[in-house]
Amino acid sequence: MTTSEGAARRDGEFPVTTRTTPSRRRDRVRHEVTPVHAVLDEALVCHLGFVVDGEPVVLPFLHTRLGENLYLHTSSGSRLTRSVPPEGLPVCLTVTLLDGLVLARSQFHHSLNYRSVVVHGRAHRVEDPEELVAALTALVEHVVPGRSAASRPGSARELAATAVLRVPLAEASLKARSGPPADDPADADLPYWAGVVPVSTVLGPPEPAPDLDPAVPLPDHVAGYRSR
């Protein structure tokens, strides 16, 4: 990977490897760095896969990206954290954004519009205190930009209870579908409605904590944060 990784950074693309090349619909796959970053940055949740006793485990995590690394939030005592060996834990990190329901005239061509990024790599626990704080700040900023300056940073005790895993963004790809259904021409005259129902993730009106002092105003970074 080392050589490919360097090459990827030079030309703005991730290396094309067997596991970042889907077996089907390769026309839907991209390896450019910029759209891969965009999907990772938009998603609020990722799914991390790792292997325990030879069997797969997939769990949801909050993630963030700092340059060419992804960071995942977990705790010092979690099974995941404790299972990271010195050489790193092989992981597959996947993010999927759903954009639409694709309703074709034929059931066969029913589909979903989506953007999904798959990252393969080895996760390491962040040990450096400065990198840990930077990652935790970025995790809070990933949830709500502007939030880290309007909340209390972690204490020494809290930092000790927190674990952050780093996954290098070196082997990644984006698979996406967009646009209308792709019915067979022979089906064009069937009497069925065809089209797309858009799907989006929407933020609702902020709900103050029950014990919030009513004198504390709703800050701009929350009030203005209306949609992803």
Place this chain on the structure above:
Amino acid sequence: MTTSEGAARRDGEFPVTTRTTPSRRRDRVRHEVTPVHAVLDEALVCHLGFVVDGEPVVLPFLHTRLGENLYLHTSSGSRLTRSVPPEGLPVCLTVTLLDGLVLARSQFHHSLNYRSVVVHGRAHRVEDPEELVAALTALVEHVVPGRSAASRPGSARELAATAVLRVPLAEASLKARSGPPADDPADADLPYWAGVVPVSTVLGPPEPAPDLDPAVPLPDHVAGYRSR
């Protein structure tokens, strides 16, 4: 699993196994069948983990549930389908619904409100023609209820190109967080706003296919399908 599985069905709960018991925040976990079904039925996308050459792979799939089985849509030629051995492929199927951004006074207590179901089992390819058609119908109904009667069923050629994997719902759990932030009492008087920003998945106005005959009306199953 056989004994536990039988027991699970009798008392309405999935068996409590090591891998369906999180290492952290066990208070957030439930093993009752009904809420696990509800999350699986609400989610439009699942993430399936499996092991290839000892390393994890996580990919998004459309799924549906029929009774005590989950069905995943893929194609006959996919790497996943081709890697299913006669004894079944060990998989972990995870679904996550995001419900809110939890903004605490302390960065440490920032969180997400969510409902996530994790299913462990072995995937088999559906070979029985009746089960295959029933699963494909259910997959279309999962995307939009009422849709299967208003679209053309698969032809023999289309069915041959499609693969459906069955994952028994025998070992599963739900982990969920809801409600306001859980700040430490010592932080209650910090001058920071605290609360929850709700997150929801919303369907937009249907977009007819460009080649749709304008005489075909928008059917009730699409027009009335406004939110999950």
